[in-house]
Amino acid sequence: MQQFSFHSPVHAFFGFNAIDNLKTLLEPYKTVCIVCGATSADKTGFRKYMDEYFKDKNILWFNRIEENPSINTILKGGKFARECKAEVVIGFGGGSPLDASKAIAAFATNNKGFYELLTEEKLEKEPLPVVCIPTTCGTGSEMNNYSIVTDTEKLDKINFAKANTFPKYAVIDPVFLRSLNRKTLYATAFDAFTHCLEGFVSVRSNPFSDSHAITGMEIILSTFAEGADTTKDETLVNFLYGSTLGGIVILHTATTLLHALGYYLTNEKKIHHGTANAILLPYYLEMMRESGVEKCMVVDALMEKYGFNISRWQDEMGYDVTIKEILSDEEIEAMVDYALTKKNSEWSPFAPEKDFVLEILKRY
Template structure:
């Protein structure tokens, strides 16, 4: 029997659960916290609410928001310096994947020293990290429950994957109320990110019964709720997408991902495009590539989608890749790579980098850079 492990944080979930933030921080020994977020979250009013909750509990709050959409290596070093200089004792990450990944990077440098590049790859973090509480404001990245952090190396133009059990936070507070201020575009891109997490981790060579059940839960919930969540911000649908994102995060954190995410990392490093833009374009071609290696699992995914998002019998004869392509196109998502990147002159280099990405390792079918180039050509 395969020996497996399943690492997750303490999860506090539900509408209004943000009210428990101060007591959670105090339970971790907080007196002065470093709050990591970004200007977009600040404009939505959530940063002010968090600071008010902390200050009402007489907790000092140092605020760091020098972040871009894909956090840079230099920003991690800046945040770590602020943590040390202010003598903070707990890190709170508020936002989507970028502020939360940045929080993980800052925590890594604070406790282990050096430069964030030193920890690229798997299991290179030695010393325990300071206590971390994450509050996702999107339903997609899953970073608030995962063992992954993605940081951009500006010099190499590469998104570095940092993977360690140490990156799982102490507590994740998931409050679906925070999704109501998100745009339709962000709700969609986040949900597709979570769907890609679920699909890739379900067919991963490291999948286990623990991860497979979480992945299928996520797939069903996303298929059944993505349209009402995006089109009308239906609160029940948004709550279900939050559950789906958490389930998919638990799955990929423990089972790994695949070549779709490896390519998205390389494309993001070169062109600064987000996962949510790249993954829907790549996913149908990635599924076609992987299908011969996991026919039964792909059929299970297709059944889960049709079960949750009923379609005419004629549509059920379509391949899974075509079903997803049509769904994404119906939602208004651009489905050609040429619409999000300026040219394909660096595609060979991007594919060679993607083959070396840690996410490629558990892909169900071994891929060469030429295979990845073919996937990109199909998606172009």
């Protein structure tokens, strides 16, 4: 066995009623900046919870996070937290608000341009402490330092991640998934599954990440096999835990070509990130099979064990379609060109050569 390293520095609280830990976690702070979308805090009851239990705090709401947060939104959020003299940031919502909260906490204490700070190896000033509270079961962002930000001018996704942009705490309570619609729940579960799968086959994988990846895949696949009834708390718990494990996995392994291709569908066609991954998953599996990736046999065995029918769940999300039904031949080529410029393509378990990737994508 070769030498390897691993770490998972986020102090996480998982399970129903985990939210009650927030009362203790916020004790040291007076001014709290909450980063979220426009409606999630009200829809889930989180705003009511904060109003009821934190009357002694100065609660500030930056509820302007869009899906796939832009550089402009991050800079505005950093300015908001800085001018309000926030002492702690709470990221509440799906992957977009969680990712945004980590970047906003950095810009709150480092008043610089986005690309200027992005290029700095180490932040001059420590970011504000961050507490992440996920409301979807997709990104696992609460467990790593990744912050995916969209450059709307270049139609590109950038990972703003530094050694000190980890959340300090994660409060992972399945209660907040109860307000999710079925399609979104399934789409985010596919995102979590692909995190585990890609992390497992990544050239950066190690025994620590593999153990989490296999467990995450098993939990998610078994939940789908049982029907993935979104009215059952067991479904929510399983998908959410699989997502959390996936977040730890990609902290060590990053993602691969599958995610890079998916970014294009999200950027250009506004397809939900998890749904984009679900559309691309059969193609990626075929690429691995034809390339003789040994670990793909493990993935195939797990899917066979649980009778995992990708097409069925694509249909549940409204996207049981081929790539050629979404993109023209020219757009498919543009997608591959874009994906091959992304760093995560380098971690794929096969050589992602353009002609090979194109041939598989245009095959069906």
